Amino acid sequence: MWTWFHKLSSPKWFYQISGRWLPWIACAAVLFLTAGLIMALAYAPADYQQGNSFRIMYIHVPSAILAQSCYMMMAVAGGIVLIWRIKLAEMALKCIAPFGASITFLALVTGGIWGYPTWGTWWVWDARGTSMLILLFLYFGVIALQSAISTASGAARAGSLLALVGLVNIPIIKYSVEWWNTLHQPATFKLTEKPSMPVEMWSPLLVMVIAFYLVFGVVLILRLRNEILEREHKTNWVRKLIETPIESSTTSVEKTSATKRGA
Amino acid sequence: MIGRELLIAARYPAEILNPLVFFLMVVALFPLGISPEPEFLSLIAGPVIWIAALLALMLSLDSLFKNDFDDGSLEQLLISPSPIAMMVLVKVITHWFTTVFPIILLAPVLALMLHLPAEGYGALFLTLLLGTPTISLIGGIGAALTVGLHRGGVLLSLIVLPLFIPILVFSASAIEAANMGMLYNPQLAILAAMLLLALLAAPFATAFALKISINN
Numbered sequence: 001m002w003t004w005f006h007k008l009s010s011p012k013w014f015y016q017i018s019g020r021w022l023p024w025i026a027c028a029a030v031l032f033l034t035a036g037l038i039m040a041l042a043y044a045p046a047d048y049q050q051g052n053s054f055r056i057m058y059i060h061v062p063s064a065i066l067a068q069s070c071y072m073m074m075a076v077a078g079g080i081v082l083i084w085r086i087k088l089a090e091m092a093l094k095c096i097a098p099f100g101a102s103i104t105f106l107a108l109v110t111g112g113i114w115g116y117p118t119w120g121t122w123w124v125w126d127a128r129g130t131s132m133l134i135l136l137f138l139y140f141g142v143i144a145l146q147s148a149i150s151t152a153s154g155a156a157r158a159g160s161l162l163a164l165v166g167l168v169n170i171p172i173i174k175y176s177v178e179w180w181n182t183l184h185q186p187a188t189f190k191l192t193e194k195p196s197m198p199v200e201m202w203s204p205l206l207v208m209v210i211a212f213y214l215v216f217g218v219v220l221i222l223r224l225r226n227e228i229l230e231r232e233h234k235t236n237w238v239r240k241l242i243e244t245p246i247e248s249s250t251t252s253v254e255k256t257s258a259t260k261r262g263a
Numbered sequence: 264m265i266g267r268e269l270l271i272a273a274r275y276p277a278e279i280l281n282p283l284v285f286f287l288m289v290v291a292l293f294p295l296g297i298s299p300e301p302e303f304l305s306l307i308a309g310p311v312i313w314i315a316a317l318l319a320l321m322l323s324l325d326s327l328f329k330n331d332f333d334d335g336s337l338e339q340l341l342i343s344p345s346p347i348a349m350m351v352l353v354k355v356i357t358h359w360f361t362t363v364f365p366i367i368l369l370a371p372v373l374a375l376m377l378h379l380p381a382e383g384y385g386a387l388f389l390t391l392l393l394g395t396p397t398i399s400l401i402g403g404i405g406a407a408l409t410v411g412l413h414r415g416g417v418l419l420s421l422i423v424l425p426l427f428i429p430i431l432v433f434s435a436s437a438i439e440a441a442n443m444g445m446l447y448n449p450q451l452a453i454l455a456a457m458l459l460l461a462l463l464a465a466p467f468a469t470a471f472a473l474k475i476s477i478n479n
Contacts, residue, residue: 082471
């Protein structure tokens with residue numbers, strides 16, 4: 001177990017093994033995403049109150065779940081950086097933060113799009129929306145701090161500490177916002193907490209959540225591989241990789257796709 | 264150590280006065296920008312004073328470690344045998360005493376100008392007294408992380424502001440409860456709990472952050 005962990009932490013080994021995993025994870029992601037979308041759009045029945053507009057839930061809920069677990073993973077990577085100083089964790093921290101911020105933004109935007117036909121307003125200062133907004137601010141802080149520090153390892157360590165401080169604060173923020181919310185708005189909309197959601201409704205949701213995690217895995221691996229090549233460009237194995245013609249064409253394709261995703 | 268910090272603060276009175284003047288100006292902007300009606304002002308007085316104090320405090324945090332970093336004495340303090348967390352705590356306490364305490368003393372005058380109801384004064388004073396040290400302690404982590412950077416000021420605000428939200432929420436609600444003549448002990452207890460937590464954890468995190476910044 002421990003040797004496996006150590007092996008995984010070496011950028012070279014990770015680069016090689018992730019290259020083998022990548023097609024499988026990507027295929028699974030595409031499969032789940034298509035299945036989930038078809039189920040969500042065609043198979044799930046329309047809501048008796050909201051009609052078809054509720055179907056954005058199948059984007060909104062998975063992205064909200066992923067946004068929170070992304071922060072968790074980022075903070076865990078931060079802990080690994082500070083305790084064991086593993087280079088791969090430094091890179092993971094840098095790669096997760098922008099993805100987490102964009103997925104949080106997606107959750108907020110889809111929330112607004114869902115809210116307009118349902119509540120008649122784009123934005124409500126309810127507990128969940130507000131804590132997602134604060135989560136977005138926390139992501140921005142980590143990204144801004146990392147981009148301000150010039151040395152890669154210094155940026156990662158500062159970002160790790162901030163991510164961990166944020167992690168300690170998240171429950172406090174969450175409960176304070178919830179408490180603030182019940183104080184100011186006694187009548188909150190309870191939309192997703194319906195007592196019983198039929199199977200046809202929640203099974204596409206489950207598939208979509210899994211699909212979102214798989215997409216996250218694919219993006220993370222692509223970005224990590226890109227980052228590994230960039231940071232290890234002076235080592236022998238990367239040079240060899242670039243000199244071999246077949247390998248170099250695949251890496252350049254990956255690079256462009258990774259930057260596309262990043263943008 | 265406390266003597267040294269106080270002496271430095273006394274030699275630069277502008278460092279004490281500037282946040283105070285900033286605080287005054289921000290508070291004055293609200294009646295000018297929204298409405299001078301006493302009934303309306305009395306509703307927003309507590310939160311406005313709190314937000315202005317928060318901003319003034321945050322601007323002053325930038326200088327917490329800056330001067331010591333620039334002249335190299337911070338590195339000397341870091342390699343000295345005394346524990347770094349203790350040194351951080353002393354710096355934060357002196358900073359709080361020299362910059363934030365005057366703000367707290369000025370707050371009742373501004374509350375008078377904003378027509379805060381008489382019941383709210385105790386709550387305003389107590390929440391500021393319990394809440395601002397927590398903000399200084401947490402902000403110290405941010406100040407330590409950004410100390411070596413050229414444009415640390417805005418970045419510092421960006422990374423620490425979200426962390427201050429719970430304190431603002433509970434302080435504002437304590438003042439609101441007091442205005443309506445209700446008990447505000449629960450909010451004060453939560454603020455005190457946050458202060459104790461910050462007191463325990465923040466100096467160590469700040470010390471760690473300083474080491475990271477020095478090594479960059």
